[in-house]
Amino acid sequence: MANxxxxxxxxxxxxxxxxxxxxxxxxxxxxxxxxxxxSFFALLGPSGCGxxxxxxxxxGLEEPTAGRILIGGTDVTNQKSFQRPVNTVFQSYALFPHMxxxxxxxxxxxxxxxxxxxxxxHEALRLVELDHLASRRPLQLSGGQQQRxxxxxxxxxxxxxxxxxxxxxxxxxxxxxxxxxxLKTIQxxxxxxxxxxxxxxxxxxxxxxxxxxxxKGRIEQMGAPEExxxxxxxxxxxxxxxQSNLFxxxxxxxxxxxxxxxxxxxKVVVPAARAHRHTGEVTIGVRPEKxxxxxxxxVGDVGRNxxxxxxxxxxxxxxxxxxxxxxxPRIGTLIVFAQNMxxxxxxxxxxxxxxxxxxxxGFGLEDDASVEPRFEADDTTRSIATQKxxxxxxxxxxx
Amino acid sequence: xxxxxxxxxxxxxxxAPRRKSPVALLLLLPxxxxxxxxxxxxxxxxLLTSFQAPSEFGDVGQYSYAFRWxxxxxVVAAYWPHIMRSFGYALAAxxxxxxxxxxxxxxxxxxxxxxxxxxxxxxxxxxxxxxxSFLLRTLAWKQLxxxxxxxxxxxxxxxxxxxxxYFTGTPLAVIFGLTYNFIPFxxxxxxxxxxxxxLRYLEAGSDLYAHPFEVFRKITIPLSMPGIVAGTLLTxxxxxxxxxxxxxxxxxxxxxxxxxxxxxxxxxxxxNYPAAAALSIILMSVILxxxxxxxxxxxxxxxx
Amino acid sequence: MKLSLGKWLLPLYALLALIFLxxxxxxxxxxxxxxxxxxxxxxxxxxxxxxLNVCQVQNGAVCAAFGNSILIAVVATVAATTLGTxxxxxxxxxxxxxxxxxxxxxxxxxxxxxxxxxxxLAAQFLSVGVPKDMTTIILAHTMFxxxxxxxxxxxxxxxxxxxxxxxxxxxxxxxxQVFARITFPLLLPxxxxxxxxxFALSFDDFIIxxxxxxxxxxxxxxxxxxxxxxxxxxxxxxxxxxxxxxxxIVVTTQVSSAARAKRLxxxx
Numbered sequence: 001m002a003n004x005x006x007x008x009x010x011x012x013x014x015x016x017x018x019x020x021x022x023x024x025x026x027x028x029x030x031x032x033x034x035x036x037x038x039s040f041f042a043l044l045g046p047s048g049c050g051x052x053x054x055x056x057x058x059x060g061l062e063e064p065t066a067g068r069i070l071i072g073g074t075d076v077t078n079q080k081s082f083q084r085p086v087n088t089v090f091q092s093y094a095l096f097p098h099m100x101x102x103x104x105x106x107x108x109x110x111x112x113x114x115x116x117x118x119x120x121x122h123e124a125l126r127l128v129e130l131d132h133l134a135s136r137r138p139l140q141l142s143g144g145q146q147q148r149x150x151x152x153x154x155x156x157x158x159x160x161x162x163x164x165x166x167x168x169x170x171x172x173x174x175x176x177x178x179x180x181x182x183l184k185t186i187q188x189x190x191x192x193x194x195x196x197x198x199x200x201x202x203x204x205x206x207x208x209x210x211x212x213x214x215x216k217g218r219i220e221q222m223g224a225p226e227e228x229x230x231x232x233x234x235x236x237x238x239x240x241x242x243q244s245n246l247f248x249x250x251x252x253x254x255x256x257x258x259x260x261x262x263x264x265x266x267k268v269v270v271p272a273a274r275a276h277r278h279t280g281e282v283t284i285g286v287r288p289e290k291x292x293x294x295x296x297x298x299v300g301d302v303g304r305n306x307x308x309x310x311x312x313x314x315x316x317x318x319x320x321x322x323x324x325x326x327x328x329p330r331i332g333t334l335i336v337f338a339q340n341m342x343x344x345x346x347x348x349x350x351x352x353x354x355x356x357x358x359x360x361x362g363f364g365l366e367d368d369a370s371v372e373p374r375f376e377a378d379d380t381t382r383s384i385a386t387q388k389x390x391x392x393x394x395x396x397x398x399x
Numbered sequence: 400x401x402x403x404x405x406x407x408x409x410x411x412x413x414x415a416p417r418r419k420s421p422v423a424l425l426l427l428l429p430x431x432x433x434x435x436x437x438x439x440x441x442x443x444x445x446l447l448t449s450f451q452a453p454s455e456f457g458d459v460g461q462y463s464y465a466f467r468w469x470x471x472x473x474v475v476a477a478y479w480p481h482i483m484r485s486f487g488y489a490l491a492a493x494x495x496x497x498x499x500x501x502x503x504x505x506x507x508x509x510x511x512x513x514x515x516x517x518x519x520x521x522x523x524x525x526x527x528x529x530x531x532s533f534l535l536r537t538l539a540w541k542q543l544x545x546x547x548x549x550x551x552x553x554x555x556x557x558x559x560x561x562x563x564x565y566f567t568g569t570p571l572a573v574i575f576g577l578t579y580n581f582i583p584f585x586x587x588x589x590x591x592x593x594x595x596x597x598l599r600y601l602e603a604g605s606d607l608y609a610h611p612f613e614v615f616r617k618i619t620i621p622l623s624m625p626g627i628v629a630g631t632l633l634t635x636x637x638x639x640x641x642x643x644x645x646x647x648x649x650x651x652x653x654x655x656x657x658x659x660x661x662x663x664x665x666x667x668x669x670x671n672y673p674a675a676a677a678l679s680i681i682l683m684s685v686i687l688x689x690x691x692x693x694x695x696x697x698x699x700x701x702x703x
Numbered sequence: 704m705k706l707s708l709g710k711w712l713l714p715l716y717a718l719l720a721l722i723f724l725x726x727x728x729x730x731x732x733x734x735x736x737x738x739x740x741x742x743x744x745x746x747x748x749x750x751x752x753x754x755l756n757v758c759q760v761q762n763g764a765v766c767a768a769f770g771n772s773i774l775i776a777v778v779a780t781v782a783a784t785t786l787g788t789x790x791x792x793x794x795x796x797x798x799x800x801x802x803x804x805x806x807x808x809x810x811x812x813x814x815x816x817x818x819x820x821x822x823x824l825a826a827q828f829l830s831v832g833v834p835k836d837m838t839t840i841i842l843a844h845t846m847f848x849x850x851x852x853x854x855x856x857x858x859x860x861x862x863x864x865x866x867x868x869x870x871x872x873x874x875x876x877x878x879x880q881v882f883a884r885i886t887f888p889l890l891l892p893x894x895x896x897x898x899x900x901x902f903a904l905s906f907d908d909f910i911i912x913x914x915x916x917x918x919x920x921x922x923x924x925x926x927x928x929x930x931x932x933x934x935x936x937x938x939x940x941x942x943x944x945x946x947x948x949x950x951x952i953v954v955t956t957q958v959s960s961a962a963r964a965k966r967l968x969x970x971x
Binding site for chain 2: 713714716717720721724725726727728730731744786787789790792793795796797798799805807808809810811812814815816817818819820822823824825826827829830842843845846849853903907909910913914922923926927930931934938939942943945946949950953954957958961
């Protein structure tokens with residue numbers, strides 16, 4: 001990255017065999033990742049999964065225990081953060097309190113001796129609509145404004161790769177939606193490569209071209225948001241991205257088209273193309289919004305799975321939809337989301353109901369549901385090394 | 400300011416809104432009255448004394464009230480070099496103390512954050528010199544740097560010092576003594592500020608292409624300025640008025656007398672109270688000017 | 704400069720700096736074992752004599768001076784801590800007029816050079832006609848200690864969570880009870896720290912004492928006066944003993960509070 005020049009376009013990022021060990025625990029076991037240039041990539045996962053560590057490794061704020069990092073084809077593993085063509089929008093913004101907003105934004109430009117830093121800084125501030133506050137101090141701004149300044153400060157340097165560390169966490173819902181759109185627009189306009197780290201799956205799915213779900217230092221699944229959502233590979237992804245109804249049972253029949261699974265006496269069919277395993281004990285699932293609720297036993301249909309009868313044990317109204325919890329004997333509790341097409345719930349607490357869904361909507365996992373609990377454990381990692389304790393805790397908060 | 404180092408809580412909870420109550424007066428009055436009586440009144444006394452004239456038919460040491468402002472002229476004329484010397488030595492000692500203490504405070508406050516017990520123990524070592532009498536500390540250096548000492552004889556043997564040169568009794572020795580004695584005063588405020596430094600600012604600076612030295616110059620130093628100012632004030636002010644280091648029985652010589660020595664001599668030996676008082680007022684005025692500049696910029700809330 | 708060298712430079716500097724700070728202390732301690740005669744400048748031999756017979760030299764002058772210093776420090780500490788704590792509580796918890804003037808008045812004694820404080824008090828005692836003795840010393844010491852007490856306790860009061868006292872009132876405690884059972888115990892570490900600081904300042908004070916002591920000799924004054932003709936090793940003994948005691952107290956408090964913090968963190 002030569003001094004005084006902007007990157008001509010976004011660069012691609014490649015992580016090869018990355019491992020990061022801290023005294024006392026391993027944050028990242030083995031990570032291989034390739035992010036194409038110009039894309040908006042989201043790294044999604046619960047706190048403690050290693051996503052922030054990954055970000056810091058790319059930024060150069062941490063050194064990997066093993067592995068290589070390549071940006072635009074160049075090996076930057078041994079380069080310090082001030083040598084890399086990477087900028088970060090920090091979760092805490094980290095705006096320099098002793099400088100004005102303008103000086104903050106111009107900081108990187110000045111360090112690289114780029115011409116006319118003031119004009120360029122104003123331009124960046126105009127992009128985030130904060131030019132009128134250029135001479136204020138960061139502490140005089142609201143949280144949302146600080147976040148936009150932090151964004152401007154990073155973007156003004158036209159880095160080949162822009163890293164965003166949960167930047168929208170502190171914003172209220174409306175502002176967050178606004179910023180999500182703005183970020184996406186800026187990214188497409190300027191053509192930079194964005195790597196966005198977040199625990200908010202809705203945010204990741206809205207903004208990113210590609211999403212990678214990370215868990216315990218490994219990437220569990222990577223792909224387009226729809227792909228991850230409709231065809232999760234592991235129980236963790238199925239439960240982390242939205243909610244799932246998962247069933248475990250032996251495969252009792254399989255054809256080239258579909259597999260049949262025995263779920264506590266009821267037969268559930270899953271398309272073979274959507275099932276990762278075709279023999280033995282498998283875990284299959286279906287999304288709650290794909291289920292239809294019936295008050296009487298539905299007529300058999302070769303294209304649909306039917307499950308029931310069950311008893312409604314909870315009805316939760318949430319504006320757009322209503323969530324039903326249905327207890328099916330010997331199977332467990334199912335979640336059903338029904339869009340509120342009419343006033344009032346379809347079924348009341350205590351009603352006997354049946355559920356059905358299109359066979360095409362089911363999916364089969366690669367691993368076992370029994371490995372992952374239904375409601376994922378939300379603890380922060382306990383055994384954190386003392387020397388990284390405080391910094392990691394602040395990074396890993398927010399789940 | 401400096402003494403937040405002694406507070407034990409790391410987070411300050413949301414302060415309760417201050418109440419208005421007659422209890423406040425009850426709590427304040429005894430202490431404030433005491434200070435008025437034994438701090439303000441003596442200063443006024445000093446001012447009045449500085450204008451006194453020798454009594455008509457009195458002995459040495461007998462004065463009566465007058466408005467003899469010529470006292471000030473006499474005193475400045477007689478002791479001009481001492482006044483300049485005091486501020487010069489104090490300034491030198493302050494700068495040296497800053498250069499010495501900053502890296503030390505940085506290490507304890509920033510680098511050693513992961514080991515709070517180590518931090519505490521190092522701080523104890525920093526203030527440990529306070530536990531040995533100020534006079535004995537200075538005397539120890541006098542012995543250690545006297546002509547016959549191991550240090551000086553070694554330096555001469557290694558040709559690092561001229562054979563007829565000496566250390567004690569020179570301005571350098573006085574400045575050395577002043578610096579040593581005030582290092583804790585400089586280190587503690589620096590430590591307090593550096594301990595609170597949010598390292599994420601340094602990371603942001605590095606992320607934005609600043610070399611480590613640039614990070615230090617453009618981010619660390621400005622953000623540690625409150626500590627630097629506090630330490631500088633806490634060092635310069637007492638150093639200017641010190642007279643132990645410069646005393647001939649300690650590290651000083653015939654040409655290193657500071658304003659404090661002169662005040663002591665005039666007051667206790669010559670019994671020339673007006674002269675001593677005038678010098679004290681001059682010293683105090685310079686200090687008040689410095690303090691008022693500081694207060695004007697930072698307000699009075701931060702003082703304590 | 705490669706990373707490995709740079710990483711060790713600062714810790715090495717810190718170590719050397721701390722060693723430098725310790726030099727006079729070690730010197731003083733070592734020479735308290737010197738088998739000296741009149742002056743304690745040349746090393747003549749190792750002996751425990753001075754430690755064992757510390758009060759015999761010069762008809763117990765050293766011990767007398769030490770005793771005076773202790774007495775003065777104790778009285779001044781009690782007075783300054785009481786007055787200062789009251790002020791600190793008022794400053795943090797209450798609104799009142801002339802707040803900035805009060806802060807300034809409290810700050811100035813810390814900013815005033817000791818010569819000025821000493822000369823001023825002496826001038827005032829002179830003009831009022833009060834003879835200089837133990838009382839004047841105690842009055843002087845109390846004065847300059849108050850500000851330091853205020854600063855130390857204020858930091859502690861500010862760090863006190865008001866929710867604790869509110870909880871006390873919520874649980875039917877009267878104002879006195881809340882103060883006695885909740886506020887005061889929580890403030891105690893700060894008050895003790897302030898008392899310790901005040902004691903140290905008073906014990907070690909020379910300049911102000913010199914101006915206001917008259918015939919009374921305190922420990923520092925004794926040293927100053929003996930500096931010309933030779934300080935007996937017994938002075939080193941007392942100074943070393945005080946140092947060790949102070950060090951033990953401070954280290955113990957640090958270690959015990961760190962241990963307590965660790966224990967609480969484990970339980971939580």
